[in-house]
Amino acid sequence: MSQVVIIGNGIAGITAARHIRKRSDVPITVVSAESDHFFSRTALMYIYMGHMTYDNTKPYEDWFWDKNRISLVRGYVDQVDTEAKKVRLAGGRHLPYSSLIIASGSKSNKFGWPGQDLDGVQGLYSLQDLEQMEKSTAGIERAVVVGGGLIGVEMSEMLHSRGIPVTFLVRETSWMNFAYPPEESAMINREIRAHGIDLRLGTEIERIEGDERGSARAVVTKGSETQASETLPCDFVGLTVGVSPNIDFLRGSGIELDRGVLVDDHLRTSAPDVYAAGDCVQLRNPKPGRRPIEPLWYTGRMMGETIARTLCGEETAYDPGIWFNSAKFFDLEWQVYGQVPAKLGDGEKTLYWEHPDGGRAIRIVYRAEDLAVTGFQLMGIRYRHELCQRWIADGCPLPEVLENLGAANFDPELYRQYEGELVALYNRQHPGAPLRLRRRRGLKGMLELLRAS
Amino acid sequence: MAAHDPSSRRLPTVLRSLGFAAFVIGLVVFLAALVLGGYQLTPEGLSALEASGKISPDHRDAVLAQLEPLEGQWFRSPGGFIEAVDAALGAANSDLGGSLGDYQQGEYRFWITREASRGPAAGRTTLLFLLSFVLAALGAVAYFLPRLWLEPPGIKNHGVWFSSVRSRGAWGIALGVLLIGFYIGLYFFPAYIVNWIRLADPASRWLTGGPADRWFFYGFLYTLAILVMAVRMAVNYRHNRYQLVRTASVTFFQLGFAFLIPTILGALGKPAYDFKNAWPLDYHFFFDWHLKELMASGALGWFILFWGIGLSVLVVPLMAVFFGKRWYCSWVCGCGGLAETLGDPFRHLSDKRLKAWRVERFLIHGVLVAAVVMTAIVLANFFTAGSGHPLFGGITWKIQKWYGFLIGSIFAGVVGTGFYPLMGNRMWCRMGCPLAAILGIVQRFQSRFRITTNGGQCISCGNCSTYCEMGIDVRWYAQRGQNVVRSSCVGCGICAAVCPRGVLRLENGPTEGRINEVSLVQIGRGRIDLA
Ligand SMILES: Cc1cc2nc3c(=O)[nH]c(=O)nc-3n(C[C@H](O)[C@H](O)[C@H](O)COP(=O)(O)OP(=O)(O)OC[C@H]3O[C@@H](n4cnc5c(N)ncnc54)[C@H](O)[C@@H]3O)c2cc1C
Ligand code: SF4
Ligand code: SF4
Numbered sequence: 015m016s017q018v019v020i021i022g023n024g025i026a027g028i029t030a031a032r033h034i035r036k037r038s039d040v041p042i043t044v045v046s047a048e049s050d051h052f053f054s055r056t057a058l059m060y061i062y063m064g065h066m067t068y069d070n071t072k073p074y075e076d077w078f079w080d081k082n083r084i085s086l087v088r089g090y091v092d093q094v095d096t097e098a099k100k101v102r103l104a105g106g107r108h109l110p111y112s113s114l115i116i117a118s119g120s121k122s123n124k125f126g127w128p129g130q131d132l133d134g135v136q137g138l139y140s141l142q143d144l145e146q147m148e149k150s151t152a153g154i155e156r157a158v159v160v161g162g163g164l165i166g167v168e169m170s171e172m173l174h175s176r177g178i179p180v181t182f183l184v185r186e187t188s189w190m191n192f193a194y195p196p197e198e199s200a201m202i203n204r205e206i207r208a209h210g211i212d213l214r215l216g217t218e219i220e221r222i223e224g225d226e227r228g229s230a231r232a233v234v235t236k237g238s239e240t241q242a243s244e245t246l247p248c249d250f251v252g253l254t255v256g257v258s259p260n261i262d263f264l265r266g267s268g269i270e271l272d273r274g275v276l277v278d279d280h281l282r283t284s285a286p287d288v289y290a291a292g293d294c295v296q297l298r299n300p301k302p303g304r305r306p307i308e309p310l311w312y313t314g315r316m317m318g319e320t321i322a323r324t325l326c327g328e329e330t331a332y333d334p335g336i337w338f339n340s341a342k343f344f345d346l347e348w349q350v351y352g353q354v355p356a357k358l359g360d361g362e363k364t365l366y367w368e369h370p371d372g373g374r375a376i377r378i379v380y381r382a383e384d385l386a387v388t389g390f391q392l393m394g395i396r397y398r399h400e401l402c403q404r405w406i407a408d409g410c411p412l413p414e415v416l417e418n419l420g421a422a423n424f425d426p427e428l429y430r431q432y433e434g435e436l437v438a439l440y441n442r443q444h445p446g447a448p449l450r451l452r453r454r455r456g457l458k459g460m461l462e463l464l465r466a467s
Numbered sequence: 468m469a470a471h472d473p474s475s476r477r478l479p480t481v482l483r484s485l486g487f488a489a490f491v492i493g494l495v496v497f498l499a500a501l502v503l504g505g506y507q508l509t510p511e512g513l514s515a516l517e518a519s520g521k522i523s524p525d526h527r528d529a530v531l532a533q534l535e536p537l538e539g540q541w542f543r544s545p546g547g548f549i550e551a552v553d554a555a556l557g558a559a560n561s562d563l564g565g566s567l568g569d570y571q572q573g574e575y576r577f578w579i580t581r582e583a584s585r586g587p588a589a590g591r592t593t594l595l596f597l598l599s600f601v602l603a604a605l606g607a608v609a610y611f612l613p614r615l616w617l618e619p620p621g622i623k624n625h626g627v628w629f630s631s632v633r634s635r636g637a638w639g640i641a642l643g644v645l646l647i648g649f650y651i652g653l654y655f656f657p658a659y660i661v662n663w664i665r666l667a668d669p670a671s672r673w674l675t676g677g678p679a680d681r682w683f684f685y686g687f688l689y690t691l692a693i694l695v696m697a698v699r700m701a702v703n704y705r706h707n708r709y710q711l712v713r714t715a716s717v718t719f720f721q722l723g724f725a726f727l728i729p730t731i732l733g734a735l736g737k738p739a740y741d742f743k744n745a746w747p748l749d750y751h752f753f754f755d756w757h758l759k760e761l762m763a764s765g766a767l768g769w770f771i772l773f774w775g776i777g778l779s780v781l782v783v784p785l786m787a788v789f790f791g792k793r794w795y796c797s798w799v800c801g802c803g804g805l806a807e808t809l810g811d812p813f814r815h816l817s818d819k820r821l822k823a824w825r826v827e828r829f830l831i832h833g834v835l836v837a838a839v840v841m842t843a844i845v846l847a848n849f850f851t852a853g854s855g856h857p858l859f860g861g862i863t864w865k866i867q868k869w870y871g872f873l874i875g876s877i878f879a880g881v882v883g884t885g886f887y888p889l890m891g892n893r894m895w896c897r898m899g900c901p902l903a904a905i906l907g908i909v910q911r912f913q914s915r916f917r918i919t920t921n922g923g924q925c926i927s928c929g930n931c932s933t934y935c936e937m938g939i940d941v942r943w944y945a946q947r948g949q950n951v952v953r954s955s956c957v958g959c960g961i962c963a964a965v966c967p968r969g970v971l972r973l974e975n976g977p978t979e980g981r982i983n984e985v986s987l988v989q990i991g992r993g994r995i996d997l998a
Pocket of ligand 1: 340
């Protein structure tokens with residue numbers, strides 16, 4: 015290994031670079047077309063809302079790269095030559111590599127709707143998208159956001175923070191009800207509406223109409239089931255209908271592609287010494303219960319470190335471990351550990367508690383046969399990653415989890431704790447030997463549990 | 468939802484606008500009161516001065532005799548008048564054979580100017596008191612409270628970086644200049660702001676029976692600012708019990724311990740002691756005049772002496788072992804109290820660069836050394852004074868003065884608060900406070916406190932670092948799954964509040980494994996070695 019080249023300065027590429035540098039002195043070059051420095055894509059919304067500046071989103075100060083001898087190149091890779099082992103930048107410059115890591119991220123989906131290329135119609139993925147959105151939304155009257163995913167909620171919140179009325183079109187009859195159980199999905203619907211967003215469930219986009227200057231003027235919708243059509247006047251349309259791997263520049267390179275860059279268990283592509291990490295990756299053999307493409311911050315980070323280990327001589331297979339994720343819908347925080355499906359599978363059961371105010375919930379999923387817990391889902395409450403993960407990994411039975419559940423609570427000090435109510439609910443549902451909550455929130459209890467198992 | 472029904476928004480929106488207008492009027496009245504009117508010594512004024520007891524009987528006749536020629540003269544500006552008073556005091560000093568010290572001249576200058584001021588604050592004091600302090604305070608509260616009806620509970624950081632006053636724009640710089648000017652006037656030119664000080668008379672007469680001096684005025688304004696801005700904190704963080712209780716706590720300690728108790732003690736002729744103010748923040752605790760005052764104040768004085776020593780050497784560090792420095796810095800302390808209320812809108816302006824951290828460590832420990840050395844010299848001189856040959860000669864007065872000037876006034880006041888809109892709300896606490904330095908050493912090396920990072924949930928967004936008033940790059944730790952164990956952390960809890968992924972938790976617990984190093988792939992594997 016004499017020269018590592020990394021395409022993409024996102025979390026996947028940068029994590030790889032940092033961990034290679036921790037273990038080796040090999041020259042590292044990171045190429046990005048988007049920005050001079052690594053910034054946090056997940057924080058794009060906070061720039062628009064005025065919570066942070068662009069500089070605040072950079073996880074490392076600018077001197078960090080020089081000091082760690084990671085050279086940054088601003089440019090677009092338009093060709094990868096896996097025979098000659100070099101990449102070509104637009105403009106003609108070549109960068110030879112001994113090892114190449116492709117970490118080129120995603121691009122926003124568009125599904126060929128009429129009018130999708132009008133001015134004032136866009137997705138949100140890159141810094142350039144954010145700049146565009148800044149321009150397109152200055153002084154506008156109304157916006158429509160299309161597509162009920164996480165970025166759709168973020169975009170609605172962004173526009174709302176600037177006082178722009180938002181209509182939010184979601185195809186499903188309840189927000190993300192294909193991924194969330196009905197109770198949580200309903201809670202998120204309520205949260206979106208409580209902030210004054212005009213949430214239209216069961217509504218799809220038909221086309222976007224433009225004015226004579228080629229700018230968006232209205233969105234024409236149709237009901238997913240009713241087919242009823244409506245015209246919503248607006249001067250901005252956010253298209254947030256998912257992302258897909260950003261791999262077009264690799265076509266013809268000989269690297270095997272499908273929807274993403276195909277990789278094996280060690281994140282190796284079909285070409286020698288070429289690896290891939292992050293959003294652009296499609297796993298040939300995902301772990302059971304996991305998807306081949308998981309465009310997430312956390313997976314990109316884990317992949318980056320995995321490749322760094324392998325490259326530096328410690329052959330490591332990619333293991334994302336037990337699923338976890340989190341998000342915030344307006345003011346409602348969500349965390350998940352393990353598998354919490356929208357619809358229970360065979361042999362799965364669930365215990366769900368919701369606060370009477372409808373803004374907080376705890377759900378535990380477990381196996382009917384041995385009561386082993388398999389998932390935790392929290393709404394408006396924070397839980398400890400380590401402990402939930404440990405319980406799931408150990409297949410800890412629900413009664414034992416419930417009795418110790420307080421220790422998993424990660425809410426700030428002085429917050430009310432609701433684990434007692436969950437235990438009481440369980441006792442009502444399972445008359446007989448009642449369980450008792452034996453632990454309350456606290457670091458000591460958590461450490462004891464982690465050490466014991 | 469009610470919150471978005473236009474008719475239910477109308478009333479709170481109107482109230483908010485009215486509140487804003489009232490605040491601006493109050494502020495304008497306050498500013499105008501400073502510059503309107505003039506200065507004139509009247510016969511009644513002179514006799515009031517004579518009766519006030521503010522001029523020591525030893526100097527009274529000489530001073531009043533020299534002031535007599537000024538009687539009836541009208542001065543438009545404080546500068547002209549003060550020049551004339553200084554000339555009179557200089558002459559009185561020669562008459563008295565040079566026995567009038569600088570300090571005393573300053574005090575006399577202040578009280579004479581205060582008596583001579585003929586601004587609006589002198590004529591209609593109560594009316595102006597209502598139109599400035601009370602109107603501005605009520606206006607501000609009326610501006611904050613309607614948010615309860617206008618916005619659902621949650622983090623309220625929309626537009627922070629777009630606001631001129633909160634992002635070092637023109638208004639922010641103007642506010643910084645105003646605050647800096649205020650502190651320079653208060654500390655170094657009190658005679659120039661007698662019109663403001665007189666505005667606090669109604670409160671002073673009610674509480675102490677006497678006219679306001681500058682420290683009463685300052686304490687009153689300080690406490691009022693904390694009370695009003697605590698309402699803002701409570702409204703903004705109504706979903707967060709940690710913030711609510713913490714804000715209630717700093718407000719309570721300011722109102723009771725820092726303001727009311729010392730004011731009342733002072734009015735009763737007792738040492739005006741703030742029972743929560745610990746050395747070396749309370750740098751004059753061991754000053755010779757203070758020790759003498761305490762020893763001359765009977766049982767209460769001796770109690771304060773032992774209390775103050777116990778607080779500094781025992782209570783403060785021990786509590787930090789159990790709870791971290793936060794129990795003092797963001798729950799009890801007056802400087803912290805102002806920073807967490809009045810200063811909260813500026814917390815994101817703290818410098819997060821590594822460079823700033825280096826400067827911070829150098830400065831704060833430098834001030835700690837200075838405070839310790841100064842106190843040691845003063846005490847050594849105090850205990851050896853009886854022999855007639857104090858150990859370090861006659862420098863007590865000088866080093867007390869210089870420490871008070873450089874650290875007490877310039878650093879803690881002018882920079883500490885004046886720089887809120889320029890460099891954030893904790894400049895003093897972060898860079899200068901010697902008590903924070905001690906607490907920080909305890910917190911870093913021998914405490915049960917840390918901020919725990921929640922496994923792999925961090926998305927490196929940077930909200931925590933941005934809103935850390937101490938300029939700690941919280942994200943640096945959070946994204947590596949490492950606990951935050953930093954001497955400067957005051958445990959305000961805002962990083963944990965603004966984190967959108969529930970990654971941070973302030974907590975006290977076993978010290979084992981407190982300072983950890985976690986690798987992220989291990990998190991993926993499902994097992995973490997916490998030891
Ligand atoms: C608004 C928003 C919010 C999100 N919030 C969350 C969240 O809360 N949690 C979560 O887990 N995930 C979230 N995500 C997803 C997460 O940000 C991504 O999964 C992650 O950033 C992907 O990282 P990456 O390193 O794979 O790619 P990227 O961050 O996309 O980096 C790839 C970089 O490579 C550059 N590049 C691509 N091709 C080339 C080329 N040919 N030449 C040169 N440079 C090239 C791109 O310009 C880009 O800068 C969010 C995404 C968005 C857009
Ligand atoms: S690290 Fe967090 S708790 Fe500590 S001072 Fe900074 S914001 Fe406050
Ligand atoms: S605010 Fe939370 S998610 Fe964002 S960087 Fe800090 S710890 Fe990570």
